[in-house]
Amino acid sequence: MDITREDLKHLADLSNFSMSDEELTSLQGDLQGIVKYISELSELNTDGVEPTYQVFEMENTWRADEILPMDADREALLNLTVEAKDNQIKVPKVL
Amino acid sequence: MKTANKTITATQLVKDALKKAELFKDYNIFTALYGDKALARAAEIDAKIAAGEPVGRLAGVPFAAKDNYLVKDTLTTASANILKPFVAPVDATIISQLEAEGAIMIGKVNLDAFAHGSSTETSCFGPTLNAYDKTRVAGGSSGGSAVAVALDVVEFTTGSDTGGSIRQPASFNGVYGLKPTYGATSRYGVVSMASSLDTDGFFTKSAEDLDLLMQICAHQDKKDLTTLPDFYTESTAKKVKTIGIVKDFDNDAVNPEIRAALAKKCEDLKAKGYDIVELSMPTLKYALAVYYIIQPAEVASNLSRYDGVRYGFRSENSKDLDSLYGNTRNEGFMKENKRRIMIGNFVLSSGFYDAYFLKAAKARTLIIEEYAKAFEKCDVIMTPVSPNPAFKIGEKLGDPIAMYLEDMMSVSINLAGIPGLAVPAGKTAEGLPIGLQILAPRREDKTLIEFAKEIA
Numbered sequence: 001m002d003i004t005r006e007d008l009k010h011l012a013d014l015s016n017f018s019m020s021d022e023e024l025t026s027l028q029g030d031l032q033g034i035v036k037y038i039s040e041l042s043e044l045n046t047d048g049v050e051p052t053y054q055v056f057e058m059e060n061t062w063r064a065d066e067i068l069p070m071d072a073d074r075e076a077l078l079n080l081t082v083e084a085k086d087n088q089i090k091v092p093k094v095l
Numbered sequence: 096m097k098t099a100n101k102t103i104t105a106t107q108l109v110k111d112a113l114k115k116a117e118l119f120k121d122y123n124i125f126t127a128l129y130g131d132k133a134l135a136r137a138a139e140i141d142a143k144i145a146a147g148e149p150v151g152r153l154a155g156v157p158f159a160a161k162d163n164y165l166v167k168d169t170l171t172t173a174s175a176n177i178l179k180p181f182v183a184p185v186d187a188t189i190i191s192q193l194e195a196e197g198a199i200m201i202g203k204v205n206l207d208a209f210a211h212g213s214s215t216e217t218s219c220f221g222p223t224l225n226a227y228d229k230t231r232v233a234g235g236s237s238g239g240s241a242v243a244v245a246l247d248v249v250e251f252t253t254g255s256d257t258g259g260s261i262r263q264p265a266s267f268n269g270v271y272g273l274k275p276t277y278g279a280t281s282r283y284g285v286v287s288m289a290s291s292l293d294t295d296g297f298f299t300k301s302a303e304d305l306d307l308l309m310q311i312c313a314h315q316d317k318k319d320l321t322t323l324p325d326f327y328t329e330s331t332a333k334k335v336k337t338i339g340i341v342k343d344f345d346n347d348a349v350n351p352e353i354r355a356a357l358a359k360k361c362e363d364l365k366a367k368g369y370d371i372v373e374l375s376m377p378t379l380k381y382a383l384a385v386y387y388i389i390q391p392a393e394v395a396s397n398l399s400r401y402d403g404v405r406y407g408f409r410s411e412n413s414k415d416l417d418s419l420y421g422n423t424r425n426e427g428f429m430k431e432n433k434r435r436i437m438i439g440n441f442v443l444s445s446g447f448y449d450a451y452f453l454k455a456a457k458a459r460t461l462i463i464e465e466y467a468k469a470f471e472k473c474d475v476i477m478t479p480v481s482p483n484p485a486f487k488i489g490e491k492l493g494d495p496i497a498m499y500l501e502d503m504m505s506v507s508i509n510l511a512g513i514p515g516l517a518v519p520a521g522k523t524a525e526g527l528p529i530g531l532q533i534l535a536p537r538r539e540d541k542t543l544i545e546f547a548k549e550i551a
Binding site: 017019033035061 | 181182184185186277278317320321323378384387388395402403404405406407409413414415416418419420421422425428430433434436437438440441442444450451453454455456457458459461463495496499510511512537
C-alpha cells in the first residue's frame with residue numbers, strides 16, 4: 001500500500017492540519033513506513049473472529065436522569081477560552 | 096513510605112523534596128513546581144498532627160503528578176504546546192484521593208507530548224534525562240515520573256500507561272511501576288490518549304508502597320463509568336506457584352543482557368521452589384501492529400477536541416473559523432502527535448477501515464484469548480519490559496518505527512486489559528537498570544504486588 005501525495009493531503013484535511021508542502025513531504029516517508037509496518041497484520045488469519053472494541057467487560061452503566069452540580073461551573077469553563085462575550089465563546093467569522 | 100508525624104514534620108518532608116528538585120534541576124524532571132502551595136498544605140497537616148486530629152495514610156508525603164493529570168488551578172500541559180496555557184478547572188479523581196489521605200503534590204512532571212512516545216523526547220519542554228546516565232533517555236511516556244522516584248525527589252509519582260508508558264520508564268530507571276487492570280483506577284481528569292487502552296497507575300520504590308496506593312485509589316468512580324466495582328481492597332492475593340515465560344520473546348530482537356537477567360531470575364525462582372513453564376504465544380508478534388492501529392485511531396478521535404476554541408492554545412494567524420482550526424492544530428501539535436492523528440484517520444477512513452481497524456479489533460480478540468489460555472498454565476507471566484535498556488538521547492527520535500519497536504513487549508497487556516508490574520532486575524555491565532514485568536489475569540493486581548514483595 002503506497003501513500004501518495006494525494007493520500008497525504010487527504011489525511012491532513014481529515015485531521016484538520018493546515019500543512020505546508022514541505023511539512024507534508026517531511027511526513028511522507030514516516031507515514032509510508034508506519035503503514036508498511038502495520039500492514040504486516042494482514043498475514044494473521046482472523047476469519048470468523050469477533051472484534052473487541054473495549055476490555056471493560058460491562059455493558060452500559062446508567063444513572064438517574066437528574067441535573068447534578070458539576071466540578072466546574074459555566075464561568076470557570078468560559079475563563080479557559082481566549083475570548084468570551086455575553087456568556088459565549090468568540091471566534092473569527094464563519095463565512 | 097515516610098509519612099509525617101510529630102518529630103518528622105510534613106513541612107520538613109516537603110522542604111527536603113523541593114531541595115532535591117532544585118538539586119536535580121538539570122535532569123529536566125518537572126514541568127512546574129508548586130513550592131509555596133505545597134508548604135501551605137504541609138503547615139495545615141502539621142497543625143492537624145499537633146492537635147491530634149486524623150491526617151490520613153499519606154500524611155505529608157510529597158509526590159509529583161505526570162503533567163497529563165488535571166490539578167485544579169494549576170497548569171496541565173500534557174507537555175504539548177497546544178495545551179501550554181491550560182489551567183485545569185477540576186482535580187483528577189486520583190489527585191483528590193491522594194490529597195484526601197494527606198499526600199502533598201509538589202509539582203508536575205514531564206512526559207512525551209500527549210503521552211505519545213517511549214522516551215520523553217517529544218515533550219515541548221525537551222527530554223528528561225535518565226537517572227543513571229544523563230546521555231540517555233528517561234524512557235516514556237512517563238519519563239519525569241520515573242526519574243523523580245529514581246532520584247528520590249519524591250516518595251511516589253502518578254503515571255499513565257497506554258502501551259507501556261509506566262512500565263518502560265520504570266525499567267529504564269530501576270524503580271517499580273504498576274499498570275493496573277483496565278478500569279481499576281479512575282481516568283477522570285487525566286488527559287485522554289486512547290480510551291480503551293489508557294490506564295492510570297504509579298511509580299514507587301517498593302511493592303509495599305504500590306499496595307498502599309492501590310488501596311487508596313483503586314475504587315469505582317461515578318465520574319468515570321469505565322471504572323469497575325471495587326475489587327482490590329476485598330481481593331486476596333493468589334499464592335503464586337507457577338511462572339510462565341514467553342518463549343516467543345526469547346530471540347535476537349532482545350538485548351542479550353536483558354535475556355540473561357530474565358534467565359537468572361528464573362534460576363533464582365526455581366531455587367526458591369517455584370515452577371517455570373515455557374509458553375508459546377505466537378499471536379503476540381502481531382500485538383505491536385494491532386496497537387499501532389487501534390491506538391492512533393483512538394488518538395485521532397480523542398485529539399479532535401483540540402481546536403483552539405474552548406481552551407488551550409489558539410493560533411493568532413486566522414482570518415476565519417476554518418483556518419483557526421487548521422492553524423491551531425498544525426502549530427499546536429508536535430510531529431509525533433501529527434503522525435498518530437494522520438495514521439488514525441487513515442485506518443478509520445472508508446476503504447481502509449476493514450483492512451486495518453476492523454482487522455486489528457479482531458486480532459485483539461485473539462490476543463485476549465491467547466493470554467487466557469496462557470494463564471491456564473501459570474499463575475503469572477514474566478517477560479522483559481523492553482527489548483533494550485535506556486538508549487541514547489536522539490538515537491531513535493527520527494525513526495518512528497525504531498521507537499515503536501521499543502514497545503513490542505509492553506503493548507499487548509493494554510490490548511488485553513490485564514495488569515502489569517515492572518520490577519527492577521539488576522543492571523547491565525554499563526550500569527543501566529534492567530526491568531522485568533510480571534503479568535496476571537484481570538483483577539489479579541494484588542497477586543502481582545504480593546508476588547513482587549515475595550521475590551524482592
